[in-house]
Amino acid sequence: MQEAVPGATLESAASLDLHATIYATRDDLPAIARALRDASLSIWIARPPGSERRALGELLGDGMDPGHASLWRRQLVLGPAPEFCLLTPELPPGVGAERLPAGWTATVLDREVLWSG
Numbered sequence: 001m002q003e004a005v006p007g008a009t010l011e012s013a014a015s016l017d018l019h020a021t022i023y024a025t026r027d028d029l030p031a032i033a034r035a036l037r038d039a040s041l042s043i044w045i046a047r048p049p050g051s052e053r054r055a056l057g058e059l060l061g062d063g064m065d066p067g068h069a070s071l072w073r074r075q076l077v078l079g080p081a082p083e084f085c086l087l088t089p090e091l092p093p094g095v096g097a098e099r100l101p102a103g104w105t106a107t108v109l110d111r112e113v114l115w116s117g
Contacts, residue, residue, distance in 0.1 A: 035069055
């Protein structure tokens with residue numbers, strides 16, 4: 001990560017069971033670098049097994065500033081882990097409890113820099 005995005009920081013995900021999970025985003029490197037720099041929150045969105053997949057725009061895009069936020073999706077996991085991670089400077093309305101489908105959860109964590117090179 002440090003080589004791909006200079007200035008990127010590592011963060012802890014306390015209270016989440018991520019196992020060995022790989023997340024990916026479609027954002028370009030400058031957008032990733034901005035999100036990693038600007039985002040003070042990580043929002044981990046999970047859906048129950050077998051639940052209907054919904055369009056991401058319906059759920060998460062409402063209020064998300066693409067210039068300072070970045071959406072990551074689980075690609076590979078060796079155990080249970082949230083399906084999405086949204087890095088953002090503020091909580092967008094799209095992840096509010098009243099907007100998520102039944103059974104879906106959003107865990108909001110403050111990001112904590114562990115190492116910044």
